[in-house]
Amino acid sequence: MTNGAGQRPFRPRPPRPVDLIRWPDGFGTRFAVFCDVEEEFDWSAPFSRAAQSTSAMAAFPAAYLRFASLGIPLTCMVDYPVATDPAAVDVLRRALADGRSAVGAQLHPWVTPPFDEPLSPANSYGGNLAPSLEAAKIDALTSALTKAFGQEPLAFRAGRYGLGPSTIGLLRERGYRLDTSVRARYDYGAVGGPDFRVIGNAAYRWDGLIELPFSTVFTGRLRQMGPWLHRAATQLPHGPGALARLGLANRVSLTPEDMPIKEVLHAIEVAVAGGERLLTFSFHSPSLVPGHTPFVRDAADLRRFWAWWDAVANRLDQLHVRAATLDEILQAAA
Secondary structure, rough: OOOOOOOOOOOOOOOOOHHEOOOHHHHHEEEEEEEEEEOOOOOOOOOOOOOOOOOOHHHHHHHHHHHOOOEEEEEEOOOOOHHOHHHHHHHHHHHHHOOOOEEEEEEEEOOOOOOOOOOOOOOHEEEEOOOHHHHHHHHHHHHHHHHHHHHOOOEEEEEHHOOOOHHHHHHHHHOEEEEEEOOOOOEEEHHOEEEEOOOOOEEEEEEEEEOOOOOEEEEOOHHHHHHHHHHHHOOOOOHHHHHHOOOOOOOOOOOOOOHHHHHHHHHHHHHHHHOOOHHHHHHHHHHHHOOHHHHHHHHHHHHHHHHHHHHHHHHHOOOOOEOOOOOHHHHHOO
């Protein structure tokens, strides 16, 4: 049923040049923000089917208004516990009324029926499941979202970036148009997940879908060699940190969760100067309330979270990088 943490991880091939999406000139340089809208759970504890509280959604309306004041629409990647909670759905419906934000699907296998697999770290990556079980869970999630919001979701994200060899085909068969399960230049193979080290930030076509990776930017004097250097440095104790401190190569993900603002602002500048046309940012909805994620533990962390977004929005505006809605991305890619 699973590929197990001890077996060879799924390694999707990098896109061919012909697969890369050429954004129209009129699209400009844009950015998109994806929010993993999900239940709260203890990130350090074993996976539990009982951890399905969505109390943090009470903070979503105020957070949504704050993003709206920055001119940032949210693409909300909603998982099963949220999609089946009427109060949480009502919160999201109000946000969707702006005509710019959107809802997509996010699969957390351990809290999405049918529950035919044993709980394990490897099985928390949906792509490790037998194709029939992965399909059944995608169907349950898609049905819940369609019932909640009156339309089928078009965008998908595998929770924990748990893409597998069957995932894209299953999504295509179900009418999805965009996947954002790839985290560029990251490797989860050691814990049973996929290995994305050979995949960069560029959007591309994959078996009929648009693949939009979560952006990772290398900065530093040797940033052109960043993916290779980072991979080699992981073989040494504290190797990646040493590369960053020496100013040689620093891997920066575009998220407020454990990514310092100074490094992210520089990464944005490097990416835009390097010609990247679409930057993707991401965060988890439970981070909106202190104590639910390792990234926002108290009120001071929450203040830093919002200061991070204020600084990022300001820098993007200075660089003339505009926000993009999910509809605009789908239309431009077509």
